[in-house]
Amino acid sequence: MLTSSLSLEPAVTVFDPEYTLTSHSAAPGQARGRLLALTILWHPERERAGEQHVLAPGNAELELNRFAPLFAAAGSAATPLGHRCIARDSLRLRRDADDQLHIAMPLSRMSVELNGALLTADARLTPQQLDDGAILLLGGMVLLCAHWMDSLPRANSIPTLLGVSSAAIKVRELIRQVAATDVPVLLLGATGSGKEVVARAIHHASARRAAPLVSVNMATLSDTLAAADLFGAEKGAYTGAQASRPGWFAEAGEGTLFLDEIGNAPAAIQPMLLRVLECGAYRPLGARSDAQARARLIAATDQDLEWGGFNQPLLRRLEGFVIRLPPLRERRADIGLLILHFLRDWEARAGGQAQLPAAFVGALCRYDWPGNVRQLASAVQRTLIALQAGEAPSFEALRLPAEGSRVAPSAGAPTAAIEPTAPAAPTTVPPAGRTRLSDLSGQAVIAAMEQHGWCIRAAALALGVSRPSMYKLIDAHPAIRSLAAIPPREIDAALDQHGPDPVRCAAALRTPSEPLRRYLRERRGAPG
Incomplete structure (x- = not known):
């Protein structure tokens, strides 16, 4: 199956069979280009899957927070993400002249994962990674796909073909064209x-x-x-043809x-x-x-x-008349909507309501699905059967072919830092089992903090310890300082040298970045 798309501005409608116009009012011969879109893959209000926000042509920057921007489905009112897991402070997205997307972390405690890796520093995505569709998990509960659109979103005229991606829109338009012949x-x-x-x-x-x-x-x-x-x-036309x-x-x-x-x-x-x-x-x-x-x-x-x-x-x-159907990996923005469709179909047959964690849905969205929609439907069904039996949803338990696994973020560099010296984001997969604190040297603790942007959560994951245990290790380490123990003059000097970059400042001060983020946020909000 290829759901509904959206129209951000009802302005002038232009027939665009090649899907190249960059705005509703654009006309043939005007500048062509790709639109950058954010599509909701999963949300605590699950009916919001498939809602989109498309950056207006010429608008290179976007602030993403609890109250902005507005997302909408066709024929529906536009609303912000809204959920309390999304910080009020903005995650900033900036598209540069080379079509790279720069991601600036918010000054808040909201966790941000990019393609399965926890971000601890600003990051960038290449145009090719946006071609693939980049998966953002915000606050552990809201999944977004950042991707290109070749045309403005359109209302779905064929309800059996689900999808809001440009590929889904194009297939529906080709069906409309050929059905009349x-x-x-x-x-x-x-x-x-x-x-x-x-x-x-x-x-x-x-x-x-x-x-x-x-x-x-x-x-x-x-x-x-x-x-x-x-x-x-x-x-009698052949042996056995009795009639x-x-x-x-x-x-x-x-x-x-x-x-x-x-x-x-x-x-x-x-x-x-x-x-x-x-x-x-x-x-x-x-x-x-x-x-x-x-x-x-x-x-x-x-x-x-x-x-x-x-x-x-x-x-x-x-x-x-030829219609080429894209593989599901080229329609990553549609996966959340398809999962919701299969989930609702299951609920209608089995009764009751099933809940899938956003992290699990994110793993499904990152997989490349060599068997396409049919394979995805089978995986969701197996998960729901296990869920009904009392088992927690597990991507690993699906035992999907390795050929569909995407390159790990640390290897493929979708989280490469904007600044050359900023650390890369870590993998979110912890080591097997828990590490005993007595087995960790002070050198290992400081190395984990340095390699993971002085982020306590990321360093804990890398070391295989709980966050409370990580706090104990930090408190016991003579080279790691609490923010309260650092003189204000030294903090100001670090800010003067590195700017309001919590990762660089934390590295210079040798203090965890989370308290420093809160300090910067409070300082910015104080009356001047």
Whole structure:
């Protein structure tokens, strides 16, 4: 399945088949460019999944906090994130001239994770990482996807195709275009990407919607009976034909015949299908005259039909209109909405309401899903079955193929610091088991603090100790000072030298960054 998109400004509507206009009022010939969007993947008010905020063209900066910006779905009022887990102090996002996105940490205790890594310093994302979709977890409860949009969001005219990403919008627009015609359609997409769902959407949006839709998996046809199955047969046409029977073309009538896995069609029937497409006629086995094919033909495959011996004239005929379905990894902004759909479907069948933690949903959103939507649906179902049995949701318990795992943030550098000397964000995966405090040297403690931006929580995760234990280690370390023990003149000198950067100042003062953030926030709010 590819949910609803949004319209930020109802201004001028412009038909934009190439999805290149940067605003509602833009016209052909004006500047083109990608829009930066934030999509809600998960929220304590779960119906907010899929709401979006798109940065206005030319606006390079955004302050993200509890009360701004406003997110909306199509036809709905725009509201801020609102939840108390989101700090009032802003996480600042800035898009530079090279389309890199700079992330400046808030002066608050709100935790910020980027692609599964806890941020302890300002960070940046490359344009390629935004192509992939970057996952932000704010306050441990709200998930956002930062990604590019090739067009402004649009209302969903095909409810069975869920998605707010540009890829989902484009597929729906192509369906709208081709549904008004009778040309053959070829759907190209990997397994599980929703080819049959798209075929059904084309049928139901067309003038043939009242007629049958007949779906056939060509991979299941035998070489000997494929022609009879498709075109029908007269009594006695082959051994065992005790009576005449119609084929699938006749069953479809004036409706739609969907030939899935067309690349597996037996070679013997490919010229017969070509004849149907060229002259609209076919001959049932054993018949003395032709029958007319009135059904519209839609075919689908996950194969490259240019190779492997597929009938090339047939391929050219099937390519009357081609729709390429994107893999789920190219629609990361849609994953939260899809998870919510599967969750609601489960609840309708099982009764009651299930709760999925934001951290678990974030892990699902970061996975690349080689099996696409079908694999995601299966994973959510298995999780809900385990949840019903009293087990906590666990991404590791799903045992998904390693090929879908994204590069760890520390290796792929999606959290690379803006300033060259600022530390990189740590991994959020703690070592197996808990470390005994007696096993940790003072050197290990100071190294953990230095490597993790003087952030107590991040250093504790890296060392494999609890936060209270980390406080004990800090209090016992002679080289780490509490903020209260540092003279105000020394703090002011660090601020003069490093600016209001809590990580740099904390490193210079050798004090945890969390109290320093609070100090800076209170100082900024004090009357001057």
